[in-house]
Amino acid sequence: MNIEKLFAESPEFETERLLLRCLTLDDTEDYYAFASDPRVSEQSLWNCHETVDESVQYIQRALDNYEKKSVYLWGFVRKDTGRLIGRGGIFHFNELMQSASLGYAIASKEWNKGIAAEAMQPIVHYCFQELDCNRLEGRCNAGNIGSARVMEKLGMSYEGLLRKQLKIKGVFTDQKLYSRIRDDL
Numbered sequence: 001m002n003i004e005k006l007f008a009e010s011p012e013f014e015t016e017r018l019l020l021r022c023l024t025l026d027d028t029e030d031y032y033a034f035a036s037d038p039r040v041s042e043q044s045l046w047n048c049h050e051t052v053d054e055s056v057q058y059i060q061r062a063l064d065n066y067e068k069k070s071v072y073l074w075g076f077v078r079k080d081t082g083r084l085i086g087r088g089g090i091f092h093f094n095e096l097m098q099s100a101s102l103g104y105a106i107a108s109k110e111w112n113k114g115i116a117a118e119a120m121q122p123i124v125h126y127c128f129q130e131l132d133c134n135r136l137e138g139r140c141n142a143g144n145i146g147s148a149r150v151m152e153k154l155g156m157s158y159e160g161l162l163r164k165q166l167k168i169k170g171v172f173t174d175q176k177l178y179s180r181i182r183d184d185l
Contacts, residue, residue, distance in 0.1 A: 001098040002131050006090075007069050011130075013122035020074040020119060023062050023087060027075055030084035031055045034107035043141045044105065045168055062087075076106070076119045085110050088120050090127060090136075098134035100127060104150070111146060117153035124154050128182055135181045139165075142174040151178040 013020040023031070032055040034040055041048040049055050065071035073089035088104030102123070106116045127133040138156060140147035148158075156178035164172035 001093065001095045001100070001133055003069060003093050003095060006072055006131055007066070011126060013074070013126070014079075015118045015122060017079055017115070018119055019077040019079055020122065021077065022066070023059050023073055023075045023084075025056065025059055025063075027084045028052060028055050028059060031059060031075075031087070033083075034085065034105070037108050039108045040105055043144045043147070043168065045166065047169075065091075074119075074123065076115070086115065086119065088116070088123065090123065098132060100131075100133060100136055102136055102138040102151075102154075114153070116147075116150040120150065120154055124180065128185060133182065135179055137177060137179040139175045139177055141166075141168070142176055144176075148176055148178070154180065155184055156180040157184070 010022055029052070032049055032052045035049040035055055035058065038048045049058070062071065062073045066073075070093070071089060071091040073087050075084045076086040076088065077084050086104065086106035088102070090100040090102055092101040094100070102120060104116050104120055124136060127136055136156070138151045139162070140151065142161060157180065159177045159179055162175040162177055165175040166173050
């Protein structure tokens, strides 16, 4: 797996409706617009942003992680409006095992439109074709039907239930584990 290539290239992608590019501090206002919606963070480890400063801090952490080469996040920008409507990327890199994990968050007004799958598809393709990934995995809360559907649209297979795997907002939560491997291409 060639993580150095990812951070050296800083790839950008274009889909039918979206531009995918690195997050910047210029995205703060748009990021806050969706991160402050409690529906977006409801099934996540992170809490909804109550101030714009929380969004600034999140984006700064993302940029710091980029510098450390530990997480790569793309901002999802609608081509028709130029507005950031979500983010997604890869993390938990294991170069020896040629694997990584996927994650994403989308503004609730964009749910059920196929946006998350559209955004993540070129990222998945890049991981297998350019980074030499053997395995990508993703997780979602057992009750998060929308996120499970996104992973299915990405060609990921359900592997099983991780019982009480995460403590989200004080409650131990079951996680569904999905994966896609090179042989699935």
